[in-house]
Amino acid sequence: AQRVTQPEKLLSVFKGAPVELKCNYSYSGSPELFWYVQYSRQRLQLLLRHISRESIKGFTADLNKGETSFHLKKPFAQEEDSAMYYCALRALDSNYQLIWGAGTKLIIKP
Amino acid sequence: GAVVSQHPSWVICKSGTSVKIECRSLDFQATTMFWYRQFPKQSLMLMATSNEGSKATYEQGVEKDKFLINHASLTLSTLTVTSAHPEDSSFYICSARTSGSPSYNEQFFGPGTRLTVL
Numbered sequence: 001a002q003r004v005t006q007p008e009k010l011l012s013v014f015k016g017a018p019v020e021l022k023c024n025y026s027y028s029g030s031p032e033l034f035w036y037v038q039y040s041r042q043r044l045q046l047l048l049r050h051i052s053r054e055s056i057k058g059f060t061a062d063l064n065k066g067e068t069s070f071h072l073k074k075p076f077a078q079e080e081d082s083a084m085y086y087c088a089l090r091a092l093d094s095n096y097q098l099i100w101g102a103g104t105k106l107i108i109k110p
Numbered sequence: 111g112a113v114v115s116q117h118p119s120w121v122i123c124k125s126g127t128s129v130k131i132e133c134r135s136l137d138f139q140a141t142t143m144f145w146y147r148q149f150p151k152q153s154l155m156l157m158a159t160s161n162e163g164s165k166a167t168y169e170q171g172v173e174k175d176k177f178l179i180n181h182a183s184l185t186l187s188t189l190t191v192t193s194a195h196p197e198d199s200s201f202y203i204c205s206a207r208t209s210g211s212p213s214y215n216e217q218f219f220g221p222g223t224r225l226t227v228l
Contacts, residue, residue: 043114044154044203044219086153095159095167096142096207098217102153 002027004089006101013077014109021072021104023061023087032090033070034098035061039083047072047085057081077108112138114206116220123194124228131189131223133204139184140206144217145177148201160187194227201225 003026013019025031035047048056050063050070061072070087087101113136123129133143142161146154158179160166166179176198178190187206191198201224205217 043221044205046216049216095161096217097144097156097159100153100156 002089002091002099004087004099004101006085006087006104008104009102010105010107012107012109015079016076019072019074019077019081019106019108021085021087021106023070023072023101025068025070025087025089027068027089027091029092030065032092033061033063034088034090035059035070035072036086036088037083038086044086077106079108079110082106082108112136112206112208112216112218114140114204114218114220116202116204116223118223119221120224120226122226122228125195126193128190128192129194129225131191131202131204131225133187133189133206133220135185135206135208135218138206138208138218140187141184141209142207143181143187144205144207145179145187145189146203146205148203148222150201154203157189191225194225196227199225199227 005024033050036044037047038044059074061070063070084103084105086103088098115134117132145157148154156169157172158166158168160179160181162181162184168174181187201222203222204220207217
């Protein structure tokens with residue numbers, strides 16, 4: 001079955017500390033993986049996608065097919081990074097539907 | 111960037127009435143639109159997927175007669191909650207997918223509609 005797991009509901013780190021939000025997936029084929037972010041009182045927006053292999057707002061995520069993971073990382077957290085983060089998977093035969101993780105609330109303490 | 115609007119942003123209605131929520135892609139043509147429901151402090155639950163000009167595909171457990179979806183054009187989809195009851199109170203979010211580059215496969219989200227049924 002296709003599934004996205006974000007094991008941490010809440011992650012709290014101090015400003016300047018490294019951040020890693022975990023995401024594991026279950027899918028038999030080659031998925032397309034995304035990280036979406038929802039800042040307080042704002043809409044969901046795409047943060048990054050694995051095929052782009054880019055860094056957005058200092059965040060990076062590498063697809064590890066061996067570990068079926070797509071963890072989101074940032075070396076130095078900033079207060080404005082506080083938000084809900086959702087990992088999502090798109091299966092190739094899915095009519096472009098996304099399978100969502102439960103989300104991780106990231107709190108950056110000053 | 112691509113913008114998706116939803117109207118209304120919030121609505122309060124009496125039990126038994128119907129409520130229509132509009133989702134519009136403002137500056138692009140949405141090949142596919144998705145409707146989600148989000149409960150407090152929970153993730154998004156996909157309700158249905160609709161392609162312009164065809165019937166929506168509903169997820170298991172979602173009543174298609176209760177949640178009517180119309181996708182009449184490439185920029186507009188509507189969700190009508192018929193005979194709403196308090197348990198339908200939720201945050202409804204739409205998203206739109208464009209097939210255009212460089213946003214291929216990306217979903218753009220509306221701001222959501224808060225429905226409260228009294």
